[in-house]
Amino acid sequence: MLMAGPVLSSSDIPGPPPSAGGHNLRDIAEAGGLPGFQVRLHRTYGEIAHFAMPNAQVVSVASPEVLESTLDLPECPMELAPFLTPLADAANVLLSGEQDRARWRRTVIPALSCPHRAESDHPRFIDIIEESAQRWSSTGEPVALERELDTLALRLMCTSVLGSTPGQAAIVERVTDAFERLPEFFLGQVYGVRTTSQEPAVDSALTTLRDVVTFLVDEVAPSDLISAARRAGQSSKDLVNTLLAILIGAHRTTGTVVSHALRQLMRHRDVAKRLRAELKTVLGGKAAPAFHELPCLRYLRRTLNESVRLASPVPGIARRAPDGIALGAYRIPAGTVVHYAIRAVHMNPRVWPRPDEFDPDRFDTAPQNSRPAMAFVPFGIGRNDCPGALVAMEHALLMLAVLAHRFRFESRTAGKQGSRFSLGGPCADPVRVRPRRSR
Numbered sequence: 001m002l003m004a005g006p007v008l009s010s011s012d013i014p015g016p017p018p019s020a021g022g023h024n025l026r027d028i029a030e031a032g033g034l035p036g037f038q039v040r041l042h043r044t045y046g047e048i049a050h051f052a053m054p055n056a057q058v059v060s061v062a063s064p065e066v067l068e069s070t071l072d073l074p075e076c077p078m079e080l081a082p083f084l085t086p087l088a089d090a091a092n093v094l095l096s097g098e099q100d101r102a103r104w105r106r107t108v109i110p111a112l113s114c115p116h117r118a119e120s121d122h123p124r125f126i127d128i129i130e131e132s133a134q135r136w137s138s139t140g141e142p143v144a145l146e147r148e149l150d151t152l153a154l155r156l157m158c159t160s161v162l163g164s165t166p167g168q169a170a171i172v173e174r175v176t177d178a179f180e181r182l183p184e185f186f187l188g189q190v191y192g193v194r195t196t197s198q199e200p201a202v203d204s205a206l207t208t209l210r211d212v213v214t215f216l217v218d219e220v221a222p223s224d225l226i227s228a229a230r231r232a233g234q235s236s237k238d239l240v241n242t243l244l245a246i247l248i249g250a251h252r253t254t255g256t257v258v259s260h261a262l263r264q265l266m267r268h269r270d271v272a273k274r275l276r277a278e279l280k281t282v283l284g285g286k287a288a289p290a291f292h293e294l295p296c297l298r299y300l301r302r303t304l305n306e307s308v309r310l311a312s313p314v315p316g317i318a319r320r321a322p323d324g325i326a327l328g329a330y331r332i333p334a335g336t337v338v339h340y341a342i343r344a345v346h347m348n349p350r351v352w353p354r355p356d357e358f359d360p361d362r363f364d365t366a367p368q369n370s371r372p373a374m375a376f377v378p379f380g381i382g383r384n385d386c387p388g389a390l391v392a393m394e395h396a397l398l399m400l401a402v403l404a405h406r407f408r409f410e411s412r413t414a415g416k417q418g419s420r421f422s423l424g425g426p427c428a429d430p431v432r433v434r435p436r437r438s439r
């Protein structure tokens, strides 16, 4: 990005002083994790700020224009994603070099985003969503909405990438259960915070994940994705890693944005009313949208986008500058870690006035066109952006359409949501689900 004025050195970038140990881990833990820390960091120090990790000096960016000027930064330093390192011995694609990753993406992305498959899966997905919501409502007891929606989203993803497997619901339940224990444990270790997950439970979770995925690769009839991966020369070991990467990517992402949207609808009755009116108009008396009706649900998409803006499930991503580069007004040396603070970009008040307010109309065409291109980047940017973006949005829109149209969601705290990535932070309130009498 071209800036007027002198070029400043990276030591001029503002940021908090390091605490004990010469880094800011304690500050991050005290903020309840990176999402809260980065929003506070940028509110205090501006759109380009600095903080320290034990093994890296990090420059954090909350400016959409500066993000756009650094689209080509390639590397993704894995020491900043500690919860992935236990999977490193499986040569996971998330940890592989640029060339292998590019080849992997050329195979996986078209198989994941195939429109014909999406259309043929559509009726089965509606059944799975309805069946889950009926189960939540039939007990009469409040349910743990976030966990249920994570499981549901993983089930849709497994159906997409594996086809229908006998016993799939039970398999997905085991995978969700295993994933529940991982991120908090490893993040807790990094930040020196005690969490509820214990080491033996985490070891058994990792073993479960590998066993389940190996079973899926060896025993299940090949789906489109598995066939495409085999044609591209992926060995069984590669395939295990492909499926692990997809399951990791699909965990606490699609389900998280739908649960956040449902909680926002509980708090904002005006938005809920408009959304229901749109669903009634587009669907007529039908229980769920036909595949070709999804693009007509414009307010639904805006509501979902606004939920993603406020609660991007991946709050930030990291790159490493290979050469010295310009970052806004600063020049940073080779090797500096650049942190794209997705949450803070989405909360940047210059670009998003009244950033804390939930307002789906921000995603109406006119305001959308007046914003910088990189103002909304929930799926990352550049050549390593999220390969599941299309399929995640398809699944999320359908889940939200069916659930908001057919079911009522109520909670004691009117939908307030705790952060699921927090380090020992509060859990979200359970939610009562009831079928609607009229549609």
Ligand code: HEM
Residues within 6 Å of the ligand: 076, 093, 094, 101, 112, 157, 245, 246, 247, 248, 249, 250, 253, 254, 257, 312, 313, 314, 317, 318, 378, 379, 380, 381, 382, 384, 385, 386, 387, 388, 389, 391, 392, 393
């Ligand atoms: C709302 C849902 C989702 C959001 C917001 C999201 C966001 C992201 C982000 C920000 C990244 C990092 C991109 C980068 O480094 O530039 C990422 C990577 C990734 N996501 Fe997603 N994701 C979502 C759902 C999914 C789903 C459903 C899948 C499974 C198909 C998936 C699979 C992946 C994988 C495999 C990567 C690593 C890609 C690579 O490093 O080359 N994601 N995602």
